[in-house]
Amino acid sequence: MNKEVRIPTGISGLDRVIEGGVRDNTTLLVVGSSGTGKSTFAMQYLTYGLEHGENALYISMEEPPEQIMREARMLGFNLDKYYEKELFFFHSKGKDFVKLVDEQLPALVEANKNYSVKTRVVIDPLTPLIWSVNDKQEQREIITKLFYTMKQLGPVLITTEEHAAPGETIGEDVLIPIYMSDGAVHLTYRPIGGAFNRALEIVKMRATRHGEEVYPYIFVRGIGVVVRTTPLISAEDMRKYDDLFDQAIRTAADLGANETVLERLAYVKENWSYPFSPKETLQIFFESQGFTDALTREEIARRKEESMPSDVQLDIGELSANGSAEITEDIPEEKNADAEEEGLIEIDDLRELEEMIQ
Ligand SMILES: Nc1ncnc2c1ncn2[C@@H]1O[C@H](COP(=O)(O)OP(=O)(O)OP(=O)(O)O)[C@@H](O)[C@H]1O
Ligand SMILES: [Mg+2]
DSSP: OOOOOEEOOOOBTTGGGTTTSEETTOEEEEEEOTTSSHHHHHHHHHHHHHHTTOEEEEEESSSOHHHHHHHHHHTTOOOGGGBTTTEEEEEOOSSOHHHIIIIIHHHHHHHTTTOOSOEEEEEOOOHHHHHHOOOHHHHHHHHHHHHHHHHTTSOEEEEEEOOOOTTOSSOGGGHHHHHHSSEEEEEEEOOSOSSOOEEEEEEEETTOOOOOSEEEEEEETTTEEEEOOOOOOOHHHHTTTHHHHHHHHHHHHHTTOOHHHHHHHHHHHHHOOOSSOSHHHHHHHHHHTTOSTTOOHHHHHHHHHHSOOOSEEEOHHHHOSSSHHHHHHTOOHHHHHHHHHTTOEEEOOHHHHHHHHO
8 A cells, every 4th residue: 555645736637546646756747749738737736836835946948937927827827926935947048958957956956955845846848958869868868867856856747748740649759758757647639629629648657556547638717727537446445356355365375376476466455446356357367377277176175285274265267267167177076075064165256256245
């Protein structure tokens, strides 16, 4: 279970599907083509922090602060009262991004070191820096360094413009920043008319149970964007398959699974977040661990005799994707009877079990 403190992004709807927000000292990349709303996301993110007693640092590579403030106002964010009190700008006037990343920003972070107020950082957009470096290796190094430096201040939101070629799902030019970020959301715009032709997808979110759908978002004057998400399944619903997991864990133990595998299964149980049964997943996992074809029931029974008797036994045939018929045929009737005498319940169909649970 992840009990780490989450920092709300303030981007309406997004926090719902990322366990409440981002983790401190991480980077969140917002990727999208021109006009998808990246700056709106960034402003909303900053505003939330400012309105909740945090400081904010806005790093711009091209636009001067006055222009950013003006555009923010047009997007419905009036940041005047925070300007140079809680909200600071770092405008890289020159095009010397290497110097910016190697010297200026580390110096800024160093100067802020003993400052206790949390600072959320926005880099909007990262694009000029990416374009200034052609060599991929160099690009990687400069982005790594930039992210590493800025993360020390607080949670960082970076936007970057994408230029996807036709047929590409994600533009090639943004793969490195996505790879280097702790989290990434992808904004797409489909010019097909109608109100809901903009959509957000979570590409990745490290150490986070996150939504996997395509979420439409709308612009709302006075708020910014509202991402139309449905909350992830409730904590209560997450527990729905506990019994099934417990059976599977016992079965795995009976089949000689080592401690690591059992711990892993327990972890999966704690984190199962889908509204559907984990049965198929467990079948596939068991098979990948060699818990199926290699083992006949006799072998299972033999192993069981050697180890502690367990009270419930899952039918491995049911957990096996193939070859289940063979396994079943191998079993003499008495064996089954024996098993029952030992107090082992044979459950032939996990579906029954699921029904029982529901
Ligand atoms: N209140 C609104 N109602 C409708 N559309 C809006 C609203 N606010 C913003 N938009 C749309 O979003 C677009 C730009 O938003 P934003 O500046 O956040 O995008 P961006 O991805 O940062 O763009 P760029 O690549 O130019 O930096 C506007 O051009 C407009 O089409
Ligand atoms: Mg923008």
